[in-house]
Each structure stands twice: as structure tokens, then as C-alpha cells.
Amino acid sequence: MNARSRPLRQIPALAASHLCHEWILTLCLVVALAAVISPLLVLLGLKYGTIQTLRERLVEDPVFREIRPTQTREFVPRWFDEVSAWAGVGFLTPTILPLSSVVQVVAREEGKNELFDLVPTAPGDPLLLENGAPVPAEGEVVITSEAARRCRLEAGGAITVRISRSRGGRSEQVEVALKVIAVLDPRAGALPRVYAPLSFVLDVEAYKEGYGAPARGWAGQTPDPYASFDGAVLLLAKPLFPIARTGLIINTGFGRIAEVSGEKIQELFGFLPPPGFAAYDLTAPGGSVTASNLQAVDQKLRGQEKVLLPYAQGIELMIEGEALPPIGLSLDGEQGTLLRVEPPPWGGNRGNLSKNGVLLQMLWPSAKPPAKEDAVAVSFAGMDGALAFNLHLTGSTSLPRPVVPVELLGVLRTATQRKVFFDKEMERFQMARGGFRGFRLYARSIDDVPPLYGKLKAQGVEVTAEVAAIERIRTLDRGLSRLFWLISLLSLFGGTSVLVSSLYAAVERRRRDLGVLRLLGFARWHVFFFPVAQGLIIAALGLVAGFGGYGVLALAINRAFSSQLAPGEAFCFLPASSIPLFSLATILLAALASLVAAWRATCIDPAEVIREQ
């Protein structure tokens, strides 16, 4: 230590000795500071404690973290992938239509039926995990306490779920026996509900919509894609009267009828109509032509000699690296004779796509060298990626381009507009699931709820959440914070004034002693630190006394409210991080408060004061 600052080392001890010597004044000052610090700490503790308790109660219950859709609309699978990746999303699973989710539950012992809501779940579902239940596997369910009460069931019991539908005027139903692996805590909801894996719930929804679930042995339709066309060419042996022509576009779904040239027919189907035939092009501008449209026209022209050939334009198949536009043509023998064209082996257009394998045929042009012996691998660019399938070569054709059943062309046209995939095992096209009708979303924490709520709203998804409850706590927190700062400011003012005046008075009282210190060899700037050291010592003592007072008061408060608190909860509680912060602020303030006295001490002129008595 250099000689200049050596006297500085003596200052704290001198300041402490002085405070010791005037211990009654010091004690009063410390008590006054503690009387400011203790209530402030209690207030801070109450703010933290109550808010923390309220928050924890909310945080503990997943209900407050749920964001529910309020409207039924379609959510595509990609939407779920996107939203799952959002920050703050803790759990997300698709759900089904509210109507489809109602199932009958038959309790084992009683014959009584109950209507319960079937809700999908998945691993990580906080509603189940945080209410004392594991996530059910296939063949298992978790039920709410209300469902358990109505069926008089306990965990480990079994229920039979009956799913019914009406199809084609007939009522059908299937039954499934499921194991109840857990009953939820009552706080998880008051409604009777059955939580089951998503795959089961989706099969239930599909069954209710008329589809089957072969894996479960449930009968029903398969989700076949329908055939759609750009239009149809009507070939008639005799021309139509104008009035009959117009009749063909009334209530048939077609919008326009026009005569069509032989060249156009040649381009579409590879052959010219027999001489004398009238040819009309039926189209539905802005829409698609489906089997029902064709049927309607067929009905109107009953008894007349005609052939209705639907067509789809611009469909190209990739066969061994070559893009080939096939001709779609289905004719039965009678139609072939009428048009003088050899009918393909698959016969006429039945509009029915359930004929397995019939779709996947092709006639290779005899003019071209055959590609393969019996089958060609084909790739087609659908809306949702490429469709790859094999076509069986069932013969050759005199037409210039490969010929496929017109139904295949129709399905491929549909695949350009809807999601269609090819099931290789079953060798059939299937419509992919379009989307889901709802979702169950839980935020990671309650603080994530408002931003997620806002984000979904911004996407146009109408949702509801316990934003109000969370906002209430935030408002209370803000209010209490403001109150705390206001009172702090007041106390700060009081405490600082006490320190400023006391330290200043001490300097005035001890002018002569400070003068003597100067005479002994302390420089002006050494004496400056005498009141500063005193301020810091008093602040430190005041903090110790203040924290002591706080400890006693906090204990008393938490005891008094112990009946309303769960174990581990506290009404008055200070987070560990706030203690050093508070102490540092107090010490800093004390140092600031001592500056006036310190400045006063440096103004003392020893020559003036050392002879004072």
C-alpha cells in the first residue's frame, strides 16, 4: 500500500469506533432503517409469494394451458407439423368432428348405455399425465371421473364401445371391448369422456362416415378416388333437335354443348366417327364432369343409339423416361360395333371403380415396338407427388397411342386436384385423408398461452383459452408491482432522509475531531470517506436487522395462512436472487446519502475548528 492511501485504511476502523462510542445514536439510526427495510421486504415477499402461489396453481393444472378451437374447419396434416414446431407448444394432436366423437358405452355389468365423448390422445398428453393417468395404448382407454361414476367403473375394468351409423337407410353398428387403464382426477373435466389413441378415434370417425376399417374387421366403403373428366363427346347416329340439345345441359351438370369436328375426335380418341354420325362436345366450364353427370345425360337420351365418351386432356404418363399422352377409351361390344372400333378387353365405362385391377390395363399400339412383355412401370405427377404403379399390357391396338381404360384417366385427373395415393399391396388408388376437423393444443407454460393464442388468431383460427385467468394474474402482478414501487419510493425517501440528516449532523457534531484528524495527517480526501464509511456500516446493520424483522414477520404470516396453503406454498416468500439485489441497492443508496455529509467533512478547515471547545 502506498503512503498516500495508508491513512485511508484507518478510516473504517475510526468510523466504526465513532459509531460504537455513540452507540445509542447508532442504535436509533439502525432501528429507524430496519423499520423502513422490514416492511418493504414483507411487501416484496407478499407480492412474490401470492403471485407465485396463484401462478403455480394455474401452472399445475393443464386446463389453463389448453387452447381450444371454437369452429370446425379442416386442418391439413402439414398445419399440425408446422404448429408443433412453434415455440411454446407443449402438445398437439388432431381431433375429429364433434358429432362423430359421440360413442355409446356399455358398462360390463349393467345393460345401460351411456353416450360419451371420444377424445383422441397421444404420448405426452399433459391432461392425462398431469392428472395421474398414463397415455393409453391400442385397445386401452383412460376415462374421466364423471364417466367412471356413470358406469361405476374403476381403473382396470373393461368397457364396450358401440359405434353406430346409418348407411343406405340401414342402421349398422360395431362393438369394441376396451380396457380402462386409468380414471382421471376430477379437475381434468366434469364431462364424461373417453380418451383413446388417435388411430382408434380416426377409425371411429371413418366408420361413422361409412368407411370400413379392415384392420379392425369393420365393414364399409374404401375411400376410392372418383373419376373426373374435362368433358364428354356424344356421338349419335342422328342429329338432335335444337330443343333436345338444350335439354342436355339442363339439370345434367353440363354447362355447354357444341358440335365437334372429326379432327377433334380423332385427336381425343384416335379414330374418326362413322360417316353420318352427329358429334357434340359437352363441357362443364369451370368444373369437372363426374359419373353422375354422364348418367344424367344417358338417362335423357334413353332409347337412342348413342355413345357417350368422357375425356380428360393433358394427362401424360411417364413410361420408361418418355412422356406419353394415352387415349382413355372404354367401350362395350355394342358400342364398338356402332362406332366400328374394336372394343378394348376391359369393356365399357361403368363409372364404378371398385373393379380391382381392371383399371390397371393398357393396350400398346401395334405400330410401335412393344415396351415390355406383360407390364410397364408408369409414373404420374399428381398433386401430392408422383404416383408410381404398373400397367398390365393386355393386348395391342391399331390406334396410334397407348389406350387405357377411361376410368384410369379420370382417376389420374382427380389426382391432379386431390390427394390420391396408390396402395401397392391392394393394387388400388385411394383418396388420402384430407385433413382433421380440430385439434387439442397445450402450451408449454401459461406464459406461452397468450402469444400462441394471438398467433393462432392471426392465422384466422378461432380459438379460446384461459387467457383471462392468466391475464388476471398478470394484471394483479403489475398492480402489486406498481404499488410496491410506489411504497418503495416513499420509504426510500424517508430512509434516505434519515441517513442524510443523521450523517450530516454527525459531521457537524464532530467538526473538531475531524479537524484533529486533519492535523494528525489525514488529507481532505481521506476525511471524505469518514461519513461514507459510517453510512455503509449503518446500512449494513440496518439490512441485518431488517432481514431479521422480515424473517420473523414472514414466518408469522405464513403460519397464519397455513390452512389455505398447500405444503410447499408460501404467501410471503422472497426469491433468493432478490436478496443480494435489495442489499446492493440499499448499500448504494446509503453511499449516496452520505455524500452530502462527506462533502461537508471536506470543507472543514482545521485551523478554524481545533481551538473550539
Add this chain to the structure above:
Amino acid sequence: MTATVTPMVSVEGLVKVRSQSESVFELHVPRFTVLPGQMVAVVGESGCGKSTLLDILALVMVPTRVALFRIDPGGGPAWDVAALWEREDEGALARLRRDSFGYVLQTGGLLPFLSVRGNICLSGRLKGAEISAGRLDALSRRLGIEGCLERMPLSLSIGQRQRVAILRALAHRPRLLLADEPTAAVDKTRARTIMEDMRHLAVDEGVAVVVVTHDLDLVMDRADLAYTFETEQIGGQTTRSVCRPLAEASP
């Protein structure tokens, strides 16, 4: 007192002007010298400026004008105090005070919140040289205050306080002891013994002493040199006081 000895304190042409409301007081010190180990008495009536001179010597009052103001504590270069004041180098002045000076006030000037031992040891601590227990014991025995070391100053008699003050002023081995009426508050007999003890101690420690007093008899036979003041009224409000060696002053 030979010319070859370097003076410890040399002051030449010092003027201090103090004005209070309308009245002006001028102190002139044409020449003031203290040789090492010498005891110099400054004698005068109250108001003659002797305390002012002592404060200037103690480096706590700035002279209005001074031709030469040197302090040579020995064992190092001499200090040009006039230059230090010019530079307002209060740090150097404070350092000179704590390293080389001891000061005895009229009423002791002990710090009431430190014990007698704390008061005495403080000067040593400031200088950076702890006063040994043996030295403290020996000095306190010589001054007859060996039983008071743990007491607080306020519980001592005034005579005891003055002895403690002398001990504090000497304990850290200063080169110059400044004493401002150290015996003014005690009776004459006690004043003599205190003065005698201080004198002896200073001689033994080789410390130069400047003692200010109004009592010429008290110092006459002890001081090596004495200064006194000639006061005259010049003008309506101005008082001039000139400090001269006693031998020159007295006719």
C-alpha cells in the same frame, strides 16, 4: 547553534493578512528559524498572532505571502512548503504533517471515541510504523500515565489528557513538535512539570519543539530561543504584529 547546521524550519518574509468584518490583522514574520533539536518558544499576549504562526507552521493555514518557507526533516530532501501551497498539493502537506510533525493542542485534542492507547497508536499507524509495546510502556511510564492506557480520554483529568497528547505527538518519532499553549488549562505547578517532562522527552528523542505560550516565565529558562510580537495599530482598522526574536525585541 553554529552556522553549519541546516535549519529544520526556515521562514523568511512571511505575511499573513486576516480580515474579520471591518478590522484587518497583519502578521509579519521577517525571519523564523528552528534548528534540529532546538526548543523555540513563541511568547505573546492573546491576539498577537502566535496561534496563527503555529497554524502556518503546522501547514494547516496558508500564508498570504512568504519569501522562503522550507522544512527539512532530515534524512531526505527539504520541502519547499511555499511551492507546495502554490501547487495546492494538500496530499504532500498532509504527508509531511503525519510523517514529521507532532501537535499538542491547548486542550489535548484527543479523539474522544478512541481509547488512550488508540489515540497514541493512531499517529504511528498513519505514518506506517506501528509503535512498539515496549516504547509505549516506557514513554507512558515517563509521563506517569501508564495506568490510563485503556481508559477513554473523557475519563481523564485535564493534566493527564495533556500528557497523553504529548505522548501521542511524540510516539511516532516526529522531527518537530508543535505545542499550542499545552499547559494553559492546568495550574502553574502542574504546568511546570508538564513543560519540564515535554522538554526532557524532546531532548531525549532529539525532536525540535516550537511551543506557543503567553507565560514567558514558564519557558524562559527552558527555551533555546524565544520569539515575541510587537503589535501596533496602523490606520483606523488595521493592526500589525511583527514577530522578532526576544533578544532583539527587548530594549
